[in-house]
Amino acid sequence: MGNIIEISGVRKVYRIGNEKVVALDNIDLAIEEGEFCCILGTSGSGKSTLLNLMAGLEKPTRGHIKINGTYIEKLNEKKLALFRQNNIGFVFQSYNLLPTLNAVENVSLPLTFKGVPKHIRDKKAKAMLEAVGLGTHLKHKPSQMSGGQQQRVGIARAFISNPAIVFADEPTGNLDSKTTKEVMNLITSIAREHNQTLIIVSHDISIASYADRIVHIMDGNIQKIEAVQKN
Template sequence: MEAIIELSGIRKVYRVGNEKVVALDNVDLSIEKGELCCLLGTSGSGKSTLLNLMAGLEKPTRGQIQIKDTYVEKLNEKKLAVFRQNYIGFVFQSYNLLPTLTALENVSLPLAFKGVPRSIRDKKAKAMLEAVGLGSHFKRKPSQMSGGQQQRVGIARAFVSRPEIVFADEPTGNLDSKTTKDVMGLITAMARQNSQTLIIVTHDISIAAYADKIIHILDGNIEKTEITTPTGVERG
């Protein structure tokens, strides 16, 4: 298969006062197109830093991050913003919905940033909300929805523009066990249906079980890589 993300010699050092804290140390990683991949580790292991670097939200101290044919660490903020609009979607633990906007308006935002006409983006946003089971919630604002419903809106927003890569940072961290199972089933099914690359960050092995590949992160390094049979997926 074709690699869509390649990391080479990634090192990330933060300065805290007069001390240097090594968050990642010489990480090499390859993620294939259409792969469902999990970065698994405890708090402080470096997994979220790794996701932030791949998403272009932070720059490495050293090393290269290639997504498709672009070295994202070399892009300035303006070019990074355009790159993310074109290729990347995000699902956040805290939902990150705009409180003054309706579900429909929140989901249509990525399309608005890309200059899609309102009639088209509203149609696509409605279809996505229906796909995540919120066809009757178009006009509701975040304060009028449960946590699980808000996360479904967040999922719809992440997938509405059909990005090639979706990053999910602790996507079920604020949800109960039943809603967690529903949300993970939804995220992984949508990614598989559209042949999208999904990268999940979690500390929970039950969440990692939904992935094709689990990358165990420990103290800023890749401890081991595990190929799995994902939850709910049968293989011949």
């Protein structure tokens, strides 16, 4: 398989007052189509900045990021939003569900933005919720669900458009160990089934063990990349 993401010479510098803070120094990284890659590092290591750059949420100070053949740093905001809509799904640590919407409505949001008719998006959303074990919670709002259930809704939303790439930023950070295992098994099984590329950012080595490769990042630099041995 070919590379779906290619990062070359990426540097990210933030200006805080008169000071420059180097978040990423000189990053080179290639990720294959269908790969599960974990970006592992402590708080402040630059891992979330790297994810934000790959997801097109921020632009690099220098360097290139090619996703699915497109140099995303060259896209304007409108084209970038469209690119994300067509290629990328997100799973967030804090779930990011809209409190006034029920599970079906939250999951169908990406399809709403694409202009998919309501009866089709509702049908797909219900099927996704059943796939993540929430077939009895279709009309529940976030306040009526546990953290694990809310994250399952978040997972269903991320995958509903069948994106080529799913980014997950500390997706189990607010969950207990049992729910963490359930959520990780769910994310990986859906991605494997559809040959989707999965990139997860974490500080937790037990989460990294699910990946095909672990990219260790510290002080804005990649320290090493290791393949995970599967039992």
